[in-house]
Amino acid sequence: MVTGDENTKYHIGTNALSFPREKAEVVMPLKDGMIENWEQCEAMLDYIYTKCLSVDSAEHPAMMSEVAWNRPAVRHKTCEMMFEKYNVPAFFLCKNAVLAAFASGRSTALVLDTGSVQTTAIPVHDGYVLQHGIVKSPLAGNFLAAQMREHLKEQKVEVVPTYKIAAKEVVKEGEPPKWTAKKNVPAVSSSYHNYMVDCVIEDLMQHVLQVHDRPASDEDLNMIPANSYEFPNGYNAMFGAERFKIPEPLFDPIGTNLRILGGDMLAMQHVVSSSISMCDVDVRPSLWSNIILAGGTTLMSGFSERLTTECAAKTTSSMKVKVVTGGNTSDRIFSAWVGASILASLGNFQELWISKQEYEEEGKLVVDRKCP
Secondary structure (H helix, E strand, C coil): CEECCCCCEECCCHHHHCCCCCCCECCCCEECCEECCHHHHHHHHHHHHHHHHCCCHHHCCEEEEECCCCCHHHHHHHHHHHHHCCCCCEEEEEEHHHHHHHHCCCCCEEEEEECCCCEEEEEEECCEECHHHCEEECCCHHHHHHHHHHHHHHCCCCCCCHHHEEEECCCCCCCCCCEEECCCCCCCCHHHHHHHHHHHHHHHHHHHCECCCCCCCHHHHHCCCCEEEECCCCCEEEECCHHHHCCHHHCCCCCCCCCCCCCCCCCHHHHHHHHHHCCCCCCHHHHHCCEEEECHHHHCECHHHHHHHHHHCCCCCCCCCCEECCCCHHHHHCHHHHHHHHHHHCHHHHHHCEEHHHHHHHCCCHHHHHCC
């Protein structure tokens, strides 16, 4: 979050964002997974080194992850920033998908990363990304959030963010909420208000959305018990068939209202099969049997089971299909971090670091040679 016009001040972290500030804008230094605003990126790194880690950057090597489609110019500037500004003794840049594979103990896998903006299938073979096999689809978390907002609008449910609420009373299901608004709330920006509303929507989706094990009719879905959810202002709502209908387009987008998106609307199983089909025939069995899930959207109940069923239908019966989900939820959300911690601790990895001396001799282009 950033405040001020002339003297810019950054407020970083979830705790800082929970406190409303007048006209403060919520910003993100990344776009499509790549660094776009370097000033904001440096402010975030300053915060990490001083507030979170409390260490001197010059005393510790640094490993950073990157998206598989990162631009050369961004890679070069990242390397330059870490050596020139933060004076790190050694640096390494590694692909997210490779680190996610390492987090699951694999060097060859198909990483299906379903986050907020998009879903990507990235094939990894012997620790290297097969660039020609990367497939993307806009069906992801933001799409589900838009579908949920549309449903709440149809049900005339107002989403009141927490920063506006001083107190609330317990009410029965479906009754109008009884809550007291906070006084002297600063005039926040639309980006901050939307961010806080998005937090409520995200929590709602985590609690109620579920993927059915197969395409189901309305009659079948109506027979499944509904889930209740209490909004921050105390309003209680029940979610029945819609909690299955909203995520269903992830696996069956045909006939769904997708005008809010652009690009190819590929279902999860089509993203996987398209990516694998672009790879060498000899590699495909290893990819089908090592489909690794990453990203928060994959944490929905029933997601991995449905993906296994749909993927099995996309290939021959003799082909083994296995979806790897990891031991716990943090393994999927922070898979790149887990993989990086494993990789950096390996004895034979120490010779792969870009040293300060190598950077001084070759410049920022050394990242292309040492971090393919």
